[in-house]
Ligand SMILES: Nc1ncnc2c1ncn2[C@@H]1O[C@H](COP(=O)(O)OP(=O)(O)OP(=O)(O)O)[C@@H](O)[C@H]1O
């Protein structure tokens with residue numbers, strides 16, 4: 001049996017508002033195998049984004065554990081979680097989250113600059129830059145390298161964000177409504193790109209979506225209801 | 232690497248950063264320029280004072296500067312005995328005796344006190360009709376002060392005929408030397424006859440309670456010029472023996488003051504203390520009794536020197552207020568940057584950045600802005616201090632406005648003295664303030680919850 005790249009075991013998350021405790025996740029179990037594409041469905045407010053943040057180690061669960069390649073991540077320091085997150089996962093968000101001061105190329109390069117010293121980075125600058133250009137070419141933005149986010153369309157911005165997520169060669173990409181902000185034709189193109197990447201690179205995906213068609217095309221669909229996973 | 236890269240991009244793409252930088256530049260510039268002018272001024276004034284006096288002055292008694300403190304007349308110094316003692320001292324290079332008196336000078340047939348010289352400040356002796364009359368021994372004066380160089384005046388027509396014997400009698404009259412500015416202002420030429428009006432203790436009045444007036448005709452020998460305008464305006468020099476005979480016909484050789492020059496490198500304070508002890512012994516002063524004292528040149532001009540130094544210290548405090556304003560500007564600049572960039576914090580964290588790294592990005596932005604401001608301020612500050620004279624002349628030629636009236640202070644150009652220690656202190660202080668003030672917004676950025684940025688669009 002293969003080890004899941006990403007696993008959640010009995011994840012609990014509750015938010016405290018004043019004196020009342022609001023449970024959002026009440027024991028989520030989820031396993032994502034290498035190269036697997038999982039669609040995550042659920043009502044608005046069901047806790048999909050919350051789960052994604054926990055899986056990406058951006059937040060700490062109230063209970064339960066997240067495992068990367070079988071190894072528990074519980075109790076790690078903030079710095080260790082940051083390093084692990086950098087190496088293991090990539091994120092794609094509904095609102096792209098590109099840095100407005102940087103060009104498309106620089107936004108993609110930024111991922112490779114993390115957790116590298118200046119000297120290290122300068123040493124491999126040429127390859128890294130070529131790699132970023134290749135990625136942007138692959139997502140269809142060869143002509144947009146020097147454009148700022150403000151000079152790009154929504155679909156183009158999301159493609160830059162995808163290229164950025166790929167830059168560090170993650171094992172899993174966590175995508176939170178990646179097409180939520182796009183019209184259906186553009187969304188279709190972006191989803192196509194995600195499937196293509198999944199096939200070519202064998203990267204696993206967890207895609208949060210409200211679109212049943214997209215969900216149906218994934219390997220597996222998972223639903224969040226009342227803080228638990230129902231298949 | 233991303234920290235450096237992002238900090239650079241944030242710095243270069245936001246023109247508002249220039250505002251923060253200029254604040255720091257202005258503060259550093261002002262602190263360097265103003266303090267360097269003051270330091271230069273102090274240096275020049277000190278040098279001027281130095282040029283008009285001896286290293287040490289041995290005075291007949293304490294309180295010699297204030298006649299009201301005297302309960303009995305000062306005992307004249309036993310000059311012969313002191314001279315012998317002092318010349319045995321290894322640090323002493325030369326000594327010169329002096330008599331210090333007062334008087335009014337006017338031309339025969341004119342109104343006795345010279346009329347106030349309109350437009351001349353008291354510092355130059357313009358409207359002070361009252362003069363100190365110093366009795367000197369020209370040959371010995373030259374060994375203790377810069378007397379020989381004082382005789383080289385700017386206007387050759389006012390110079391003494393024979394610098395080797397400057398106070399030689401003219402037409403069988405005793406002669407006097409006047410400060411060059413005063414002599415010119417009063418239209419006097421060498422050889423002119425003037426009357427010195429003064430007073431002396433009435434003959435036979437041992438308690439020295441009665442003063443009798445004295446009018447003596449003198450000839451003007453010529454002008455002298457130290458670099459200390461205040462000295463030149465207020466002192467006229469006459470022959471020691473002549474003055475002594477006028478004032479105390481009964482006494483052979485009265486002396487009130489000894490000017491002492493030390494060998495270069497001698498310890499001023501140590502020599503002062505040693506010579507004071509010698510003088511007290513020679514005068515037979517008992518412990519606790521007031522007697523002869525020795526003052527260094529610095530002590531004699533303490534009030535002037537201290538007041539300029541005090542002004543410089545005040546200026547520093549005033550200017551540090553500018554740094555406070557600069558700090559607020561820096562704070563505002565950085566706070567704006569952080570407020571606008573909170574949106575980036577979420578994605579940076581998602582990509583593997585840490586709160587500490589995010590703090591470093593903003594902190595290094597603040598430090599870089601401060602550093603640029605400090606460098607710019609230091610360079611422009613030093614350049615402005617050095618070229619202020621050229622700038623003054625430029626403004627003078629352009630508008631006729633004199634920014635810095637040099638004549639008042641007897642200066643040739645706007646003085647400046649760049650003190651590397653002060654510049655380093657200013658730079659370090661500015662860097663520290665800049666870093667501290669940037670640290671607050673940077674910490675706020677680090678504490679910002681990345682999930683808030685990621686959830687909200
Ligand atoms: N910081 C917080 N404090 C309190 N409650 C929170 C906080 N963050 C999220 N929640 C709550 O957690 C629940 C789940 O939120 P979450 O964003 O995960 O939902 P979602 O499934 O992603 O919804 P959507 O489909 O609208 O994006 C919501 O009810 C929300 O109000």
Ligand SMILES: [Mg+2]
Pocket residue numbers: 048049050176
């Ligand atoms: Mg959501």
